Amino acid sequence: MEDQHHRQISYLRLSIIDRCNLRCFYCTPVQELVKLRHTDILRYEELLRLARVAVTVGIKKIRVTGGEPLIRSGVESFLEALGAIPGLEEICLTSNGVLLSEKAEALWRAGIRRLNISLDSLQPERFARITGGGRLADVLAGLRLATAIGFHPIKINCVVLRGVNDDEVLDFARLSLAYPWHIRFLEFMPIGHTRRHWEEYFLPMSQIQTRLRSLGPLQRLPSAANGGPAVRYRFADAPGEIGFISPVSRHFCERCNRLRLTADGRLRPCLFEDSEVAVKGPLRAGASDAALQALFRQAVLLKPSRHQLDHFSPSPCRRTMARIGG
Numbered sequence: 001m002e003d004q005h006h007r008q009i010s011y012l013r014l015s016i017i018d019r020c021n022l023r024c025f026y027c028t029p030v031q032e033l034v035k036l037r038h039t040d041i042l043r044y045e046e047l048l049r050l051a052r053v054a055v056t057v058g059i060k061k062i063r064v065t066g067g068e069p070l071i072r073s074g075v076e077s078f079l080e081a082l083g084a085i086p087g088l089e090e091i092c093l094t095s096n097g098v099l100l101s102e103k104a105e106a107l108w109r110a111g112i113r114r115l116n117i118s119l120d121s122l123q124p125e126r127f128a129r130i131t132g133g134g135r136l137a138d139v140l141a142g143l144r145l146a147t148a149i150g151f152h153p154i155k156i157n158c159v160v161l162r163g164v165n166d167d168e169v170l171d172f173a174r175l176s177l178a179y180p181w182h183i184r185f186l187e188f189m190p191i192g193h194t195r196r197h198w199e200e201y202f203l204p205m206s207q208i209q210t211r212l213r214s215l216g217p218l219q220r221l222p223s224a225a226n227g228g229p230a231v232r233y234r235f236a237d238a239p240g241e242i243g244f245i246s247p248v249s250r251h252f253c254e255r256c257n258r259l260r261l262t263a264d265g266r267l268r269p270c271l272f273e274d275s276e277v278a279v280k281g282p283l284r285a286g287a288s289d290a291a292l293q294a295l296f297r298q299a300v301l302l303k304p305s306r307h308q309l310d311h312f313s314p315s316p317c318r319r320t321m322a323r324i325g326g
Contacts (some may be wrong), residue, residue, distance in 0.1 A: 001058040001296065003303045010060045011228070011258040015325025016047060016075070017067040018263045022096050023132030024120070026159065026188065026201070041263045044078045046283055050261065052085050053292045059259075061090040063116070065325045067263070070099040076106045083111040092116060094157075098134060100142025108149050115146060116155045121165050122172065130164065147179065155182040155243070162188075162203040173212050176240030184230050184243035191272070191324070205246035218242060229256075247272075253306035259299055262325055267299035271324065275302050 001009040018036050020027075042050070051062060062082065069075055083091050092114040093107065100117070107115075119139055121127040127136040146154055158165070158172050169185065176183045185208050190198035212218065218233035221241065229252045230243030246252075260268040265280025277299040282291060 001300045003300045005254075005303070005305045007254075007256060007303070008058070009257055009259060009300050009303070010058055011063070012051070012054050012059045012061070013063045013065055013258060013260045013325055014047065014051065015065045015067065015261060015263040016044075016069050016078070017041065017072045018323055018325075019071060020066060020068040020096070021071050021098055022068070022134045024130055025132065026161070026197070036264055042265050042280060042283075044074065044081075046265070046280075047078070047261075048081055048085075050279065050283065050292065051082055051088070053289050054296060055085055055087045056289070057293050057296050059296075060088065061092070062088060063092040063094055065094045067325070068096055068098070069093065070095050070103050076103070076110045079107065079112055080110040090114070094118070096131075096134070097139035097142045099138075101138065101145050104142060104146050104149055104151070108151070113151055114153060114155075115151050116157055117143060118157045118159075120159050120161070122168055126165065143181070147181075152180065153182050153241075154180075155184055157184050157186055159186045159188055160203050160208055161201040164201060166203055166208075169208055169211050170215065173215055173235075173242055176242055177215075177235060177238045178240075180239040182230075182232075182241040182243055184245060186245045187248045189247055189272075202248065204249040205244050206249065209244065212242070228258075251306060253304075256303070259296070259303075260325055262323065267295065268324060269299050269303040273304065277302065 003009055018041070054062070064079065064082070066072075079091065079093070082088070091112060093112050094116040095118070097117040097119065117139065120130050122136070124136045127134055143154065143156075156172070156175065160166050160169060172183050172185070175181055185205065187205055188198065188201045188203070216235050218235060221232040221234055223232070229247070230245050233242045233244075234240070235242070260271065261279070262268060262276075265283065266276040266278055268276050277295050279292065279295050282295065
C-alpha cells in the first residue's frame with residue numbers, strides 16, 4: 001500500500017488487549033483505569049482475519065502489542081496461528097517482560113523469535129516506583145532466559161524521563177557491551193494525559209547521545225528492511241546495539257511505514273492524531289474481505305505527511321498510550 005505521500009505502508013502494530021499487569025505512571029494513570037468491556041475487544045478469530053486481509057494489501061510485518069499481550073489467555077495459540085498466515089514475513093512481540101520467564105518457551109514453540117521488552121530502570125526500587133509495584137528481578141530473569149533460548153533480536157526499550165531515570169542512560173548503554181541486546185532510547189511523548197507533564201520530563205535525544213560519548217564512538221548501522229523508527233548504532237566490538245527514537249526533536253514521519261490496530265478495532269494512521277477508521281463494526285456485520293481491504297486503504301490515505309507535534313505545540317492525541325497500543 002502506498003499513501004498519498006509515496007510511503008510504502010508495510011508494518012501493522014496489532015494491539016490485542018488494553019489491560020496491563022503494571023501501572024507505569026506515564027502510560028496508565030490511576031484516574032484513567034476504566035478498561036474496555038470483554039465484548040468490545042476483538043476476538044482472536046477477528047484479529048486473525050484482519051491480519052490476513054492486511055497481508056493481502058501489503059502488510060509484511062506485524063508487531064503484537066497491548067496493554068500487556070502476555071496476560072491475554074491463549075496468546076500462544078494466537079501467535080502460532082498468526083505466524084501461519086501466508087505472505088507475512090515478520091512477527092514481533094512487545095511486552096513488559098514480567099511474564100517472560102513463564103512464557104518464553106511457549107512463545108518459542110509458537111514461532112516467535114523477535115522480542116521488544118519495555119524497561120525504564122535497572123534499579124529495583126525505582127523500577128517499582130515507575131511501574132506501580134513491578135519487580136525488576138522478574139524482567140531480568142525473563143531476559144536472561146529468552147537470551148539463552150535463542151530469541152534474537154531482543155530489543156530493550158527505555159523511555160528516558162528527565163529527573164526520573166536519565167541518570168541511567170550509561171548503565172543501559174553498557175548492556176549492549178555485555179549482551180547481544182538492542183538498547184533503544186525513546187523520547188517521552190506527550191500523548192493523552194502525559195501532555196500535562198511532558199515539559200517536566202522531556203529530554204531531547206541529542207542530549208542522550210552526548211552523554212554516551214564517554215563510552216566511546218558509535219558506529220552507524222544501516223536500517224533494517226521493514227524496520228521501525230530507530231536510528232541504529234554500535235560500539236566497537238559490542239555484541240549488542242544502540243538505537244535512538246526521537247519522535248519529538250527529530251521526527252521520522254517521512255519514512256513512516258506503519259498503521260496501528262487498536263484492541264477495540266480501530267485503524268489508526270498516525271500515533272499522534274486521533275483520526276481513526278472503525279473496522280470492528282463492519283467486521284461483525286459480515287463485511288467481505290474486499291470491504292475490509294478498502295478500510296485498510298482508507299486508513300492509509302488518511303496518513304498525514306507528518307505529525308504536528310514539536311517542542312511548542314501539544315499533541316492533538318487524547319487517547320492514552322494504553323488505549324492505543326504500544
